[in-house]
Amino acid sequence: MFTEDQLTLRESAAEFTRREVMPHLDAWEEDGLLPRELHKTAAAAGMLGVGYPEEVGGEGGTLLDGCALQEGFMSVGASGGLMASLFTHGIALPHMIANGSPDLIERFVRPTLAGEKIGSLAVTEPGGGSDVAGITTRAEKDGDHYVVNGSKTFITSGTRADFVTTAVRTGGPGHGGVSLLVVETDTPGFTVTRGLRKMGWHASDTAELSYVDARVPAANLVGEENHGFYYIAEQFVVERIFLALMGYGHASRSLELAAAYCKERETFGKPLVANQVVRAKLVEMRRQVDVARTYTLEVARRHVAGESVIAEACLAKQTAVDTAVAVTDMAVQLFGGTGYMHGTEVERHYRDARLLPIGGGATEVLTDLAARLLGYSS
Secondary structure (H helix, E strand, C coil), X not given: CCCHHHHHHHHHHHHHXXXXXXXXXXXXXXXXXXXXXXXXXXXXXXXXXXXXXHHXXXXXXXXXXXXHHHHHHHHCCCCHHHHHHHCCHHHHCXXXXXXXXXXXXXXXXXXXXXXXXXXXXXXXXCCCCCCHHHCCCEEEEECCEEEEEEEEEEEECCCCCCEEEEEEECCCCCHHHEEEEEEECCCCCEEEEEECCCCCXXXXXXXXXXXXXXXXXXXHECCCCCCHHHHHHHHHHHHHHHHHHHHHHHHHHHHHHHHHHHHHCEECXXXXXXXXXXXXXXXXXXXXXXXXXXXXXXXXXXXXXXCCCHHHHHHHHHHHHHHHHHHHHHHHHHHHHHHHCCCCHHHHHHHHHCCCCCCCCCHHHXXXXXXXXXXXXX
């Protein structure tokens, strides 16, 4: 499914992960965040800019190159939290790249792709969930500034970010009144209210944010006022494909770990894999992984080819994240008590996978969206 160059990129990413990530990942998981230096190291190795235009500081390439890169990281054991926080620019920058001014590109996009700044995206609000059109954080125009008031929650990289691409309401109710503002985290009135502890994604710092009369330059508006909902929606396909990649990545790695363990582990005088029921479980895990990977990469290929795949991206995400939840569960079962121990890699994949049917649009919300797009609703 990948070209030779993309396979080379995949292996380069895997080698970077073996060398720069895996020796330290357990400590970062315990600390609950990544060191800023890792962003600089990844940028210097050409990891952060893959799939982003060279004219804005990226390495070039398409979504499929980004898929190959992510597969490389996941194939050798990267955690969901590592992927979410090291690559948070994947949700913080695309709106600026597509619609932002040259000033925003120079101030935020280039330094982030160079590993010098960390960005995050703030859409979700307490009580709001997946309802992007219903956000209540307000930005009122006051001269050459906007005055922002409101709060956000579940914000990835929220405690380390230098800037937050924030969804705000600048107009009336509904999707037509939403804008995007880049809020620098040293802005008076902006506060990281608290860091949030989670079931999984431990290496990813997650925060609740507060905006109290935060004055943000009008020059930090991304694109046109009241067009923010559409800018966010434009990026959902790519975000969901990457979450699908993370899903089958967790599943594939868990299958690899479980298969090796079942060959080595002896019970009742024979290896686990000598039992037909164990072999059948491994085959079922493999079937689900291969189906999820094949479908996800086909949807990615169609997106790169210019097709509209909004519904298909929803289905790919569901297929892959359901696979992640099921396969990591089966892997823990095959490991037995060892798989339930905190600190084992398979236990980490199990915890990390559970977020995926929730993040980036809950499965139930995306299923309903797909139904409307496919003409199955009244």
